[in-house]
Amino acid sequence: MLVTPFFDTHENIKLLTKSGFSEEQAEGQVKVVSNLIENNLATKTDLQQLENKLTIKLQEMDNRMQKIESKMLTEILHSRSETIKWVAGMMVAQATVFAAILKIFSKA
Numbered sequence: 001m002l003v004t005p006f007f008d009t010h011e012n013i014k015l016l017t018k019s020g021f022s023e024e025q026a027e028g029q030v031k032v033v034s035n036l037i038e039n040n041l042a043t044k045t046d047l048q049q050l051e052n053k054l055t056i057k058l059q060e061m062d063n064r065m066q067k068i069e070s071k072m073l074t075e076i077l078h079s080r081s082e083t084i085k086w087v088a089g090m091m092v093a094q095a096t097v098f099a100a101i102l103k104i105f106s107k108a
Contacts, residue, residue: 007037 009030042050050066 006041008033009034 011022012030012033013026016029017023021029
C-alpha cells in the first residue's frame, strides 16, 4: 500500500477496525483511498512539466503581444503622418483662399 505524508495507511486501518470494520474491509477501504491519492497526486515531475508548458505558453503570448504592439505603433505612426498631411493641405487651402480674398478686396 502507498504510504504518503498525507495518508497513514496503518493508522487508518486501526481506526476503521475500531469502528467496526473487519480487518479485510478496513484494508480494502484504505487501499481504495490510497489508490485515489496516488492516482490524483501531482508529482514533482508533473509540476515541472506543467511549469515548462506554462512558460512556453507565456512566451508565445508575450511574442504575440509584441507583434500586436508593433502593428499598433505602425498604425499610429501612419495615422499621424496622414493627419499631418491633411492639416498641411488644409493650411495651404486656407492660405490660398485668404490670398484670393485679399486680392479681391485690395482691388476694390
